[in-house]
Amino acid sequence: MLHAVRATLDDALTTIDPDGPQDPGLGFLLGFLLGRPLALVRTRLDLELCGPARTTVAWSQVAAPPPPDLTDYPWFVRLGDPHRTDDGLIGMIIDDNYDHLDTVVDPVGEHDGFLRPIPTDGEPPFTVSVAGEPLNTTLLLDPRVPVHATTDVLPTGTVHIPQEFTARALARMAVAFRAGPLLTDEAHGTALIPTPATAAGTWSWAEPATHGWRTLPLTSPDPTATPFSHPDLRSDYLLLGDAVTSTDHTTGEHA
Helix, strand or coil, rough: HHHHHHHHHHHCCCCCCCCCHCCCCCCCHHHHHCCCCEEEEEEECCCCCCCCCCCCCCCCCCCCCCCCHHHHHHHEECCCCCCCCCCCCEEEEECCCCCCCCCCCCCCCCCCCCEEEECCCCCCCECCCCCCCCCEEEECCCCCEEEEEEECCCEEEEEEHHHCCCCCHHHHHEEEEEEEEEEEEEEEEEEEECCCCCCCCCEEEEEECCEEEEEEEECCCCCCCCCCCEEEEEEEEEEEHHHHHHHEEEEHHHH
């Protein structure tokens, strides 16, 4: 089932491209290095009136008008739009029913009914009304783009995660690359390893130590210097940090 969920999420991500290959947020290159960060968001859907519901104006019922039908009328709500590259919805859990994950694309692989496609034609999977209880949903989405909500009574609306809730999390993200065996040496507390030039950010070297992990900043060796005096053969991890923040600054400088 997990394989089917991952394959379906990958298919859904191909429909989301908010700014094209020049996206300053994660960019074409960082998308390969860091992947596509997703957000899990709790939402509540409700329908409210701007004032009391209007009642009948018939003369025969002025003294005792019946309750308005509008408050009980169920209105369909469609979240997400797989045909829009600027819509970030990937899947959702409806009304805390975690037996199913509704997805914006058709499920892939064997999933025992856990995955359900959100219908793009016909009736959406849920309704809301003025008099009804709010509907709780859990959304899995791309935090860089909004989610569209479409109804039969209001213009299409959008909701998005404010950047202050995602900027820090993205800035703290680091990615590890298995590297080695490399012939390396240490000098003044740094690892003498050529710094990768594939992405902006802060590169470091991480290796297991007696108590936890040992992290060393990288220093590119001088090609004109003499060879390492006491080289070691190491197979551990290259860490890339501050990639998103550095990319944002680089993009701003060239804008």
